[in-house]
Amino acid sequence: MKRTILFAAMTVAIFVSCSKSNTGADATTVTASTTTAVVGQTVALQVSTSSNVVSWTVTPSATATTQYNITALKTNTVSFSQPGLYIVGVRARNIEYDSTHHQNLDSCWHHGGGDHGGCTHGVDSASIIISVTK
Numbered sequence: 001m002k003r004t005i006l007f008a009a010m011t012v013a014i015f016v017s018c019s020k021s022n023t024g025a026d027a028t029t030v031t032a033s034t035t036t037a038v039v040g041q042t043v044a045l046q047v048s049t050s051s052n053v054v055s056w057t058v059t060p061s062a063t064a065t066t067q068y069n070i071t072a073l074k075t076n077t078v079s080f081s082q083p084g085l086y087i088v089g090v091r092a093r094n095i096e097y098d099s100t101h102h103q104n105l106d107s108c109w110h111h112g113g114g115d116h117g118g119c120t121h122g123v124d125s126a127s128i129i130i131s132v133t134k
Contacts, residue, residue, distance in 0.1 A: 028092045030126040037132050039083055045076040051092035051124065053109060059087045070109045080132040089127040091119055 028051070033044040047054050053072050058064040063082035078088060093114045108114075119125035 027122055028090065028124055028126045029122070030088065030090050030128050032088065032128050032130055035128065035130050037080060037130055039080055039132060039134055041132075042077050042079045043130060045078060045088060045128075047074050047076075047090050047092065047126070049074070049090075049092040049124075051094050053093055053095040053105065053114065055091045055093075055109060055114060057089045057091075059089070060084070070106050070114070072105060078130075080130075083132050083134050086130045086132060087127050088130060089125065091125045093124065 028047065028049040030045060030047045032046075034041075037043050045056070053070065054074070054076075055070045056066050056068060056076050056078075058066060058078055063084070064078055064080050064086055067077040078086075080086060091114070093109070095108050095114055121127070
């Protein structure tokens with residue numbers, strides 16, 4: 001009887017821990033200091049995620065410059081050289097990375113699974129639209 005109760009408790013514990021990534025507590029969101037900017041303005045970005053590394057993208061990318069492409073920081077900046085609508089996206093992953101061992105974060109991201117697998121918006125990815133005028 002005790003073995004059955006212990007086995008049932010362990011099964012529930014494993015199920016709950018494996019399902020944790022689907023809970024609202026692990027949500028990934030991105031916010032900007034403004035969603036209406038002017039050409040040349042620097043916009044501060046902040047990501048909220050429990051993951052340790054974030055990849056940032058801006059579409060279209062040819063007329064936007066971010067401070068970081070891949071970073072362990074939760075903040076970034078972006079500036080724009082042309083007016084238009086821009087989508088700033090983040091992809092969050094837990095990557096094995098130790099800055100004290102002088103590891104290259106880009107290499108860890110690309111070889112540690114950062115580029116692999118799908119993304120679920122709001123769980124391990126998020127985006128925000130920024131309108132840029134002259």
